[in-house]
Amino acid sequence: MDWVWTHAGAIWALVLEHIGLCVPPIVLGFVISIPIGWWASRNAAVRSVLLTVGNILYTIPGLALVVLIPVILGVPLLNPVNIVVALTIYALAIMVRSAADAFASVPEGVQQSATAQGFSGAQRFLTVELPLAGPVLLAGIRVVSVSTISLATVGSLVGISSLGDLFTDGFQRNFLLEAVVGFVLVLVLAAVFDVLLSTAGRLLMPWTRGARLSSRAARTVAMPLAPAVRR
Amino acid sequence: MLFLQAIQWILTPANWQTVNFGPGIGGELVAHLWLTFLSTLVAAVIAVPIGLAIGHTGRGRGGAILIGNVVRAFPTLGLLSILLLVLGLGLPPVVLVFVLLGIPPLLAGAYAGVESVDKQAIDGARAVGMSEWQVLTKVEVPLALPLLLGGLRSAVLQIIATVTLVSNYGSDSLGQFIISGAATKDYVQMTAGAILVTVLALLADAVLASAQRITTPRGVLRGAGSRTTARGRRPLTAPSGAPISEGS
Structure with missing residues (x-):
């Protein structure tokens, strides 16, 4: 364990680099997917095209x-922007589907009553549809966050620094502890992000706090979101 | 420009024979496919029966979901480093890593497939006197097949992507061109490797997607038309509109 303390500074630097690679794709994936997902929820043809494209992009192996x-x-290989763009593409592949499902889950009747009460399109979107789509959006972004943090390590194989460096370096030097430390840190980071996201969700959507049903609903929605089962 | 050079590199017959004194595209492709096939087979033999049992009995579902979520958080590169350091190099440890990655999607496909079967169809099968085994093999499995193959599709793609990484650990795969290309700054070779891996993944996806389509029973497809329109709103109608199912 001495190794960990003597190298704490270097390890911490890798943690920060890893966070720097992961935060932009998670944020971009979320922000971009909302208008696209909303559009897809209104239009079946758009939805099927977007989901097909997303599926194809998701199929491309990370390293490739x-x-x-x-x-x-046309940017240099070692530019971290490459990883950020790649991770954003994966984030969108997951998140657009989930945003489309989220907006489709807003009951038709609620939308009609908002319109009947005189809400304009933008008002209705911001104050009715977006909050009601919130739980499913949250479930989606949590999946994105976990997979982004784990995928970012692949960049180490082509020389883009992240916690993945501990895997490749540990293997090359036949030093198990280093690889294990990297592995644990990736999992811890994923857990921290997950807690932050669900806390943010609870603060922004206080009405879901007491309601156990809605959290369960969000969880059951998270299941098909997982790329585990493809239709 | 690099892209075109890479295509040219792939179309150069000599590169299919040997590259950098190692196996060429042909050899690495065969190695990639062989590792993928072997690992998927082992993962399926383990995961599909368990998944079918979970779907049929409804027991152990929480555990399967948990395993799926935990494994998804695993960085595959880290898993490779750790297991290969502990178990040593060679085919068995490498295959073990891929099997671990392939199990969750196959498991999920199998139990989600069985769970998706209309409960009335199962009750009907029992009512005409089928044994539990017959219910499973003659009703649940055929109807679960599209989702089961969906799980297989995810598993295969996950494994193809991860097999690419194994070249960093001295095994042969199409990732070899990416790894050694990056190491020697031979960007044409590296880009060619990435193109080859991408094409392989997309082809495998297309083949398995059509397998999924072919195996969907025609009756299910016809029924699905009415169901897809309610998509997304299904959770709302389910509690009140779900058919009463007995004994499952």
Whole structure:
């Protein structure tokens, strides 16, 4: 364990680098998916096109995408932007589907009564649809956060620094502790992000706190969100 | 430009024979496919029976979901490093990692498939005197097949993507061109490797997607038309409109 203390500074630097790679894709994935998902929830043709494209992008292996993005964008291979773009693409592939489901889950009747009460389109979207879609959006972004944090490590294979460096370096030096430390830190980071997101969700959507049903509903929605089962 | 050079590199017949004194595209492709096939087979043999049992009995579902969520959080690169450091290099440890990654989607596909079967169909099967085994093999499995294959599709893609990483640990796979290309700054080779891996994944996805379509029973497809319109609103109607199901 001495190794951990003597290298605490370097390890902490990797944690910060890892966070720096992961936060932009999670935020971008969330923000971009909301208008796209809303559009997809209104239009079945758009929905099927977007979900198909998302599925195809999600199919591209991470290492390949990290290598192909600089070729397409024309930026140097070692630019962290490559990882951020790759992770944002994966985040969108998951999140657009979940946002489309989230907005589709807002009851038709509620939307009609909002319109009947004189809400304008934008008002209705911000004060009625978005809050009611919230729990499903939260479930989606939690899946995105976990998978982004774990995927970011792949960049180490082409030289983009993250906690993944501890895996490759640990293996090359035949030093198990280093790899285990990296593994545990990735899991801890994923757990911390998850707690932050669900806390933010509870603060922003206080009405879901007492209602056990809605949290359960959000969880059951999170299941099909997982790319585990493809239809 | 790099992209075109990479395509040219792939179309150069000599590169299919040997690259950098190692196996060429042909050899790495065979190694990639062999690792994928072997690992998927082992994962399926373990996960599908368990998943079917969970779906049929309804027991152990929480555990399966938990396993799926935990494994999804695992960084695959870290899993490879740790298990190969502990178990040593060679085929068995490498396959073990891929099996671990393949099990959750296969498990989820199997139990979600069985759970998706209309409870009335199962009650009907029991009512005409089928044994539990017959209910499983003649009703639940055929109707679960599309989702089960969906799980297989996810597992195969997950494994193909991870097999790419194994070249960093001295095993052969199409990832070899990416790893050694990055190490020697041979960006043409590296890009070519990424293209090859992507094409392989997309082809595998397309093949398994059509398998999914073919195995969907025609009756299910016809019924699905009315169901897809209610998509997204289903959770709302389910509590009040779900058919009464007995004994399942």
